[in-house]
């Protein structure tokens with residue numbers, strides 16, 4: 001792809017503003033003239049940005065993982081096979097994988113940067129022969145230098161991706177005007193719009209379904225947008241919790257009998 005092209009759709013980009021990243025690098029941001037994707041210049045600061053994989057400023061980590069576990073359980077129950085094998089890609093400390101196993105889903109963990117603290121023994125990886133019912137990709141796509149290539153690899157191992165990333169608000173905030181630019185840790189190098197998610201899904205040969213805010217499905221299924229919005233909403237999550245409760249894997253993982261805990 002040519003320089004100064006959109007990392008998602010390849011169209012021309014124009015300057016979008018500048019900001020100071022990691023308190024010292026003056027970074028130019030660009031926006032795509034076609035899909036609205038907002039991207040940094042070539043990110044030369046990433047080694048420093050990842051010196052600690054999960055930013056020290058991230059105090060919302062636990063709360064977000066609890067929320068993501070509820071959303072993922074609901075989407076799985078509504079649309080895919082809950083008894084199959086799953087992968088959390090870019091799984092961080094492994095908290096989400098552990099929470100999903102506690103909820104009875106056979107989740108596994110992969111992360112290039114972070115140390116697996118909570119899901120040890122459940123490491124797995126996307127390979128030429130691996131197969132997963134769904135791969136969750138939470139808070140990751142905005143970190144990727146080449147989202148299309150990275151998600152292409154995942155699509156070879158699954159039909160269903162569940163992605164979380166905040167969409168750029170309609171007001172089109174400039175760098176520094178919206179917290180999700182995350183200038184203090186410098187890891188967010190590409191911010192999506194709905195249109196850029198569409199372009200991404202198209203390049204992957206998959207379909208997009210989104211709640212229009214933060215939770216997005218890219219996969220082979222043609223999911224009804226209203227059903228998806230309901231599935232990720234509070235009432236939809238509650239319904240899935242009540243109707244599709246699974247036996248926890250907690251005791252089984254610990255070497256005990258899972259039946260004891262119900």
Ligand SMILES: [Zn+2]
Pocket residue numbers: 006007008009010011032033034035036037196199
């Ligand atoms: Zn674009």
